[in-house]
Each structure stands twice: as structure tokens, then as C-alpha cells.
Amino acid sequence: MPMDLALQERLTARIKALRDARSTDLAAATYQLPAADYTDASLLAREVERLFATGPVLAGLSADAPAPGDWFSFEACGRSAVLWRAPDGRLRAFVNACRHRGMRVASGHGHADGVLVCPYHAWSYDREGRLASMPGRAGFSDVATTDLGLRGLSVTEHAGLVYVGFTPGPTGAADLGGAEAELVGFDLASYHRIERREHRFATNWKLTIDSFMEAYHLHFLHAETLRPIFHGNLSAFDAFGRNCRIVGVRRSFDALEDGGGLLPHVTLLYQLFPNAVLIYQQDHVELYQSFPDPADPHACEVRVTLYAPQAPTGDRERDYWTRNLDLIDDVTTTEDFAACEKIQANLRAGAVPFLVLGRNEPGVAHFHRTLHEVLGTNSKGAPSCT
Ligand code: FES
Incomplete structure (x- = not known):
């Protein structure tokens, strides 16, 4: 109703x-x-x-990423986030910036089951934002890949509305x-x-x-x-x-x-x-x-x-x-x-x-x-x- x-x-x-x-x-x-x-x-x-x-600011509706694997990017005042729905149905939000040389990892909306792949040199990130792979690993032999995951952002989803905060860490739910x-x-x-x-x-x-x-x-x-x-x-x-x-x-x-x-x-x-x-x-x-x-x-x-x-x-x-x-x-x-x-x-x-x-x-x-x-x-x- x-x-x-x-x-x-x-x-x-x-x-x-x-x-x-x-x-x-x-x-x-x-x-x-x-x-x-x-x-x-x-x-x-x-x-x-x-x-x-800081936010929270409305990024879109749940319908922008309705199924597990669906993602959409959200830009506001020069900042960009990528929101990606996990297999458990929950949305995760990340700073939309590759940890290699800062490229936006995702633009628009789409679907990715396993990893998000940066379009510049194909570094890939798993659903937790962890760096999953990089071509030419030998070129980065002295860096710890565990330190190079996508930065997490707070996201809340309620009544079909998706709010994100651009400051890494908890931002609080939209009132x-x-x-x-x-x-x-x-x-x-x-x-x-x-x-x-x-x-x-x-x-x-x-x-x-x-x-x-x-x-x-x-x-x-x-x-x-x-x-x-x-x-x-x-x-x-x-x-x-x-x-x-x-x-x-x-x-x-x-x-x-x-x-x-x-x-x-x-x-x-x-x-x-x-x-x-x-x-x-x-x-x-x-x-x-x-x-x-x-x-x-x-x-x-x-x-x-x-x-x-x-x-x-x-x-x-x-x-x-x-x-x-x-x-x-x-x-x-x-x-x-x-x-x-x-x-x-x-x-x-x-x-x-x-x-x-x-x-x-x-x-x-x-x-x-x-x-x-x-x-x-x-x-x-x-x-x-x-
Ligand atoms: S900037 Fe993303 S892989 Fe190089």
C-alpha cells in the first residue's frame, strides 16, 4: 500500500x-x-x-543496484563513490579511486560478480574492497598489497533510499x-x-x-x-x-x-x-x-x-x-x-x-x-x- x-x-x-x-x-x-x-x-x-x-547525502535508490553484483557510481561536488551490492544483499561503498594511480574504478552503473577492475591498468578489487590482483606484479614487488584496498565509506539503505558519507569512517544515518x-x-x-x-x-x-x-x-x-x-x-x-x-x-x-x-x-x-x-x-x-x-x-x-x-x-x-x-x-x-x-x-x-x-x-x-x-x-x- x-x-x-x-x-x-x-x-x-x-x-x-x-x-x-x-x-x-x-x-x-x-x-x-x-x-x-x-x-x-x-x-x-x-x-x-x-x-x-561529509554527508550523509542521498546517492540514489536501492533500485540503482537491485541485485548482488550490481554497482553504481555516485559523484557529488568533485567526490566520487562506488556502491556495490554484495552476495549477502548489503551495499558496500568505497572511495572511487584506484590505489595505483587514482583512476576512477567505476563510472555509471553495471554488474560485476567477482571483482571490480580499474580500466587504466586493470588492478582489481574484491567485494570487500581488497586489492585482488594486478598485472605485472614484479613491478610492485616492494609494496604490501594489503595496504592498497579501496577506502571504505559509510552507506545506509532504508526505505529504498541509499545515503553515503564521503568522509571515510562512520557518518551516521540520514535523519x-x-x-x-x-x-x-x-x-x-x-x-x-x-x-x-x-x-x-x-x-x-x-x-x-x-x-x-x-x-x-x-x-x-x-x-x-x-x-x-x-x-x-x-x-x-x-x-x-x-x-x-x-x-x-x-x-x-x-x-x-x-x-x-x-x-x-x-x-x-x-x-x-x-x-x-x-x-x-x-x-x-x-x-x-x-x-x-x-x-x-x-x-x-x-x-x-x-x-x-x-x-x-x-x-x-x-x-x-x-x-x-x-x-x-x-x-x-x-x-x-x-x-x-x-x-x-x-x-x-x-x-x-x-x-x-x-x-x-x-x-x-x-x-x-x-x-x-x-x-x-x-x-x-x-x-x-x-
Ligand atoms: S590507475 Fe588503476 S590500475 Fe592503474
């Missing part, structure tokens, strides 16, 4: 009341966000260090703030990864996350694409610790009868702190991950991955999902992230000193308040005095 029926009924009642009142979930007050939050290089350095260099109780119901581990796409944008990474977090813009920025499908400025917001859930409402909700299931009529969006957005649709799941360019507050990389409940059985199904992803990618790229780039250009030019988050944008405010709390910064992005 993707979502508990009692919870669906409670959300349905809430959304109906909001819709009938021509309102949406409101924060207690508006929130002024300094433009510097998106442009300040020292804040970016703090974000990279506190959020991405889902209670959202895991809902996410478990989606059975994300049973999904099939269809395709991942990566894009670079000339905008701060946080603006791309902001763009998912309110329904206020739907009827304006997406007048031709999403307006016919969704209610505008109507959503239900709930915080789960650092994370949150935002329920977007389809127009078909208006025809929902008492006792009918809510899920076909909404989009469930989970913002997974700090940089991921998981969107549960009725027939698929989208995962967005946004990563700062560690050297430039005005640039980021966004990855979108589409997962389906079952693997495609033929070209027709594959084409269906490709077209689906084309559509999603087109709307976000040419409308949402294109808007982010224009905003970033203005912020960079000093056009406005601060942004005003409305009471009807509680998700955006929650994200930024949480960031400042975790980073230990005040609302101007400087270290907090308290």
Missing part, C-alpha cells in the same frame, strides 16, 4: 477545505531571504563542507524525520531504473530545489504545460524534521468522491534534505538531485532519474518511458530551471537585496531555515553568533 488509507483520507479532507476556502497551507509569516544566500562564495564553501563532503514510515509503503526497492539524465545550469543549486517547493507558480510559469492538469496555489505541506512532503493537487481531484483513493489525483513530492526531491506519481517515480559546483555559487548540476514499477518488456514500453522523461525534462529544463537561471543572473547583478517568500510558500521557507540551522549560519549566510 503506497500510502495508508487513513492518511489519504486526512489529506483529502485537508485539501478539500483548502480548495473550498481558495487557500493553501500557509506559514505563520512571510520570510525574507537575502540574495547573498545564492551568491556568497563563503556560504557555498560551508555548504560543500558541511552537506556534501528522515519520520518520512520513512510513508516512504516504506512505496516499496522503492522494487522499482526499475529507466534512465538518468544530467544537466548543468547557470544557477545556484538551491534555486533548483526551491522551484519544486510550491504550487504558486504552476498557473503562470507553466501556463501552457501544467496549468491544464494542476490546481494553482493549492498544496498541503508537512515537515518531517529536515525533510518535507508537499502534495500537489490535480484538477481531477475535484471529481474525487468520498472514500475514493487520493493518490491518482495528487503528486507526492518529498524533499529529502539537503539536495534531493523524490516525486511519487501514480505510475512512476522521479528523483531529482541538485549539486553545487564547488567552485562557483552560480552553477550547479541537476540529475533526473526516472524509475518505473516494472522493467520495460520491449521497445514499445521503452519508448513510452523515454517520451515520458522527455516531457518531464522539457518542462523542468525550459521552464523551471530556465527561470532559475534568470533569477540567478539578477541576484548576481545585485538587482534585489532579498527575496520574499510568501506564507503560501512554506516549503521553500522550511528548506532555507533548515539549511541555516544545519550550517550554523544566520539568515545572512554568516556564521551564527549564538
Whole structure:
């Protein structure tokens, strides 16, 4: 069951009341966000260090490596890990750097039953990360191979989400703030990864996350694409610790009868702190991950991955999902992230000193308040005095 029926009924009642009142979930007050939050290089350095260099950060879904032997690489802010599922079903994570001359051992995703082989000179590593073999052993006769295993990283897997920490040694589990109780119901581990796409944008990474977090813009920025499908400025917001859930409402909700299931009529969006957005649709799941360019507050990389409940059985199904992803990618790229780039250009030019988050944008405010709390910064992005 993707979502508990009692919870669906409670959300349905809430959304109906909001819709009938021509309102949406409101924060207690508006929130002024300094433009510097998106442009300040020292804040970016703090974000990279506190959020991405240590983690835990969402590397992907269990579906990225569903079976023993499956592996995938994960890059964030210049760091790279390889995650490899062992015969016992557990994921192991390693620094993705060969101990010979530092090559990335694995890139993308794939399957390896016995060893991972570095593509440069074919040093190989076993499932524990130990150096298993090297061609031309005589050339390294005076080094101890036991000292040359892949460096281990912490990895946790829960509710179909995979988190990794880039600092060798224990990093701690991701704090889902209670959202895991809902996410478990989606059975994300049973999904099939269809395709991942990566894009670079000339905008701060946080603006791309902001763009998912309110329904206020739907009827304006997406007048031709999403307006016919969704209610505008109507959503239900709930915080789960650092994370949150935002329920977007389809127009078909208006025809929902008492006792009918809510899920076909909404989009469930989970913002997974700090940089991921998981969107549960009725027939698929989208995962967005946004990563700062560690050297430039005005640039980021966004990855979108589409997962389906079952693997495609033929070209027709594959084409269906490709077209689906084309559509999603087109709307976000040419409308949402294109808007982010224009905003970033203005912020960079000093056009406005601060942004005003409305009471009807509680998700955006929650994200930024949480960031400042975790980073230990005040609302101007400087270290907090308290
Ligand atoms: S760098 Fe990996 S085998 Fe040489």
C-alpha cells in the first residue's frame, strides 16, 4: 500500500477545505531571504563542507543496484563513490579511486560478480574492497598489497533510499524525520531504473530545489504545460524534521468522491534534505538531485532519474518511458530551471537585496531555515553568533 488509507483520507479532507476556502497551507509569516544566500562564495564553501563532503547525502535508490553484483557510481561536488551490492544483499561503498594511480574504478552503473577492475591498468578489487590482483606484479614487488584496498565509506539503505558519507569512517544515518514510515509503503526497492539524465545550469543549486517547493507558480510559469492538469496555489505541506512532503493537487481531484483513493489525483513530492526531491506519481517515480559546483555559487548540476514499477518488456514500453522523461525534462529544463537561471543572473547583478517568500510558500521557507540551522549560519549566510 503506497500510502495508508487513513492518511489519504486526512489529506483529502485537508485539501478539500483548502480548495473550498481558495487557500493553501500557509506559514505563520512571510520570510525574507537575502540574495547573498545564492551568491556568497563563503556560504557555498560551508555548504560543500558541511552537506556534501561529509554527508550523509542521498546517492540514489536501492533500485540503482537491485541485485548482488550490481554497482553504481555516485559523484557529488568533485567526490566520487562506488556502491556495490554484495552476495549477502548489503551495499558496500568505497572511495572511487584506484590505489595505483587514482583512476576512477567505476563510472555509471553495471554488474560485476567477482571483482571490480580499474580500466587504466586493470588492478582489481574484491567485494570487500581488497586489492585482488594486478598485472605485472614484479613491478610492485616492494609494496604490501594489503595496504592498497579501496577506502571504505559509510552507506545506509532504508526505505529504498541509499545515503553515503564521503568522509571515510562512520557518518551516521540520514535523519528522515519520520518520512520513512510513508516512504516504506512505496516499496522503492522494487522499482526499475529507466534512465538518468544530467544537466548543468547557470544557477545556484538551491534555486533548483526551491522551484519544486510550491504550487504558486504552476498557473503562470507553466501556463501552457501544467496549468491544464494542476490546481494553482493549492498544496498541503508537512515537515518531517529536515525533510518535507508537499502534495500537489490535480484538477481531477475535484471529481474525487468520498472514500475514493487520493493518490491518482495528487503528486507526492518529498524533499529529502539537503539536495534531493523524490516525486511519487501514480505510475512512476522521479528523483531529482541538485549539486553545487564547488567552485562557483552560480552553477550547479541537476540529475533526473526516472524509475518505473516494472522493467520495460520491449521497445514499445521503452519508448513510452523515454517520451515520458522527455516531457518531464522539457518542462523542468525550459521552464523551471530556465527561470532559475534568470533569477540567478539578477541576484548576481545585485538587482534585489532579498527575496520574499510568501506564507503560501512554506516549503521553500522550511528548506532555507533548515539549511541555516544545519550550517550554523544566520539568515545572512554568516556564521551564527549564538
Ligand atoms: S590507475 Fe588503476 S590500475 Fe592503474
